[in-house]
Amino acid sequence: MNPDCNDIRSKLLDLVEGTLSSTAEAAARRHLAGCDACRVEFEGIEQVAGALPDAAPLRPPPEVRRRLLSLARDLLRSPGRAQPGRRIGGRRGQWIAVAGIVTGLAAALTAAVLLSPETRLIVPGDAVPEFHAIDVQSGTEISLADFAGEVVLLNIWATWCAPCEQEMPSMERLHQELGPKGLRIVAVSVDQESTHKVQRWAEERGLTFTILHDRSGQIEQAFQTTGVPESFVIDRHGRLLKREIGPREWDGPRQTELFERLLANGSGG
Amino acid sequence: MVSVATAERPQMDDELLMARFAAGHAEAFDELYGRYEGPLYGFCARLLGDADEAADAFQEAFIKVIEQRASYRAGRFRSWVFTIARNECLDRMRRGGRQARLLELHAPDTTHHVDTAAAIDARDELTKLLAELPSEQREITLLHRYHGFSYAEIARMTGSSEAATKQKAYRALLTLRQARHGE
Numbered sequence: 001m002n003p004d005c006n007d008i009r010s011k012l013l014d015l016v017e018g019t020l021s022s023t024a025e026a027a028a029r030r031h032l033a034g035c036d037a038c039r040v041e042f043e044g045i046e047q048v049a050g051a052l053p054d055a056a057p058l059r060p061p062p063e064v065r066r067r068l069l070s071l072a073r074d075l076l077r078s079p080g081r082a083q084p085g086r087r088i089g090g091r092r093g094q095w096i097a098v099a100g101i102v103t104g105l106a107a108a109l110t111a112a113v114l115l116s117p118e119t120r121l122i123v124p125g126d127a128v129p130e131f132h133a134i135d136v137q138s139g140t141e142i143s144l145a146d147f148a149g150e151v152v153l154l155n156i157w158a159t160w161c162a163p164c165e166q167e168m169p170s171m172e173r174l175h176q177e178l179g180p181k182g183l184r185i186v187a188v189s190v191d192q193e194s195t196h197k198v199q200r201w202a203e204e205r206g207l208t209f210t211i212l213h214d215r216s217g218q219i220e221q222a223f224q225t226t227g228v229p230e231s232f233v234i235d236r237h238g239r240l241l242k243r244e245i246g247p248r249e250w251d252g253p254r255q256t257e258l259f260e261r262l263l264a265n266g267s268g269g
Numbered sequence: 270m271v272s273v274a275t276a277e278r279p280q281m282d283d284e285l286l287m288a289r290f291a292a293g294h295a296e297a298f299d300e301l302y303g304r305y306e307g308p309l310y311g312f313c314a315r316l317l318g319d320a321d322e323a324a325d326a327f328q329e330a331f332i333k334v335i336e337q338r339a340s341y342r343a344g345r346f347r348s349w350v351f352t353i354a355r356n357e358c359l360d361r362m363r364r365g366g367r368q369a370r371l372l373e374l375h376a377p378d379t380t381h382h383v384d385t386a387a388a389i390d391a392r393d394e395l396t397k398l399l400a401e402l403p404s405e406q407r408e409i410t411l412l413h414r415y416h417g418f419s420y421a422e423i424a425r426m427t428g429s430s431e432a433a434t435k436q437k438a439y440r441a442l443l444t445l446r447q448a449r450h451g452e
Contacts, residue, residue, distance in 0.1 A: 013439040044446040045439070045442040045443060045446055048442050048446045052399070052414050053395065054415075056311075058311040058315075059306060059310060060306065064327065065306065068332070069302060072290070073295045
């Protein structure tokens with residue numbers, strides 16, 4: 001390596017960011033013109049620096065906002081607890097108390113759930129519960145048993161739910177790709193609206209996989225959903241393999257690979 | 270975020286908002302929170318690679334802002350609040366003794382206000398590689414590239430020298446380049 005290389009390389013970051021003086025930049029560029037190793041390194045980091053995407057916006061859960069804005073108000077109302085340098089002992093204490101209550105309630109709920117066979121939470125490996133819903137195309141009642149022996153992506157959604165709508169195109173692409181290989185995508189709307197409205201909604205978006213409608217809330221109870229969208233990957237034996245809360249890119253490589261593996265494996269697992 | 274004045278209603282700068290909050294005006298805190306919620310949480314999430322941990326670190330950072338409102342010495346609110354958040358994240362990384370992993374931001378609650386940015390991030394090869402950088406290189410890259418801090422500012426925030434900070438930033442770009450080309 002040319003003895004100048006170490007010196008130049010210590011300046012490459014500044015060169016990429018345009019913070020070198022014009023004289024230093026000219027010297028660096030002269031060196032790069034005559035040194036392949038340094039030029040390759042410079043071009044590499046310049047390319048990476050230029051290709052780093054902008055940060056997509058992220059937000060904390062909404063309850064964090066509520067809690068913090070409310071905490072600020074509480075402390076302003078109770079200046080005694082707001083002395084500088086003092087930890088919010090009250091807050092910690094309150095939270096510990098709240099955590100205790102929540103833990104107690106959770107334990108009670110868990111016990112109740114476990115003691116009640118009808119409401120036991122389903123987990124991967126469990127046989128998924130039966131459900132009935134209306135096929136929006138044919139108007140006939142369909143049950144999970146109709147998909148026996150098939151690999152099923154069961155999605156629970158609603159027309160008013162933006163994240164549900166957001167994941168639908170990826171589900172349609174997955175259907176186009178793996179439907180011919182046997183994957184069944186079954187999206188059950190839990191709208192209180194008419195079945196006709198659900199059907200129109202799906203048609204307007206060009207969705208060609210199976211759309212069902214359950215106004216009764218039965219499927220939500222049976223699958224113990226926490227909201228919409230929520231999805232369940234079910235193997236050929238009717239066992240739950242995976243539960244996904246929130247929207248997903250269903251035609252992403254990881255998901256596609258999982259479904260391909262399930263479809264290729266006759267035993268489904 | 271840096272305050273940007275609008276033609277309709279000039280925005281107060283962060284220092285003034287913090288002073289008003291310390292003087293008892295809750296709406297000043299609301300405004301500050303609104304300005305920093307996205308950037309600060311995004312920083313925590315990308316540094317920790319875990320939505321729940323990030324929400325906790327972010328929350329603790331803002332609790333410190335609330336607690337320390339009266340003792341805050343006017344300076345650069347932005348650097349101050351990011352430094353607090355960074356320290357909260359590092360505490361969590363040390364306590365957890367784990368490497369930050371790729372962003373897998375699930376809905377951390379049951380209300381399903383899922384931010385799709387994680388999915389967008391995950392699709393981008395470089396962002397994935399960024400999440401795999403050693404934490405020292407990652408934090409500098411995040412602070413400089415995503416949040417616009419200068420290397421001198423980052424050096425002050427992290428208790429390092431500007432030269433060492435730039436060296437880590439350079440190493441981060443080299444690592445990204447090598448990882449990208451599978452070297």
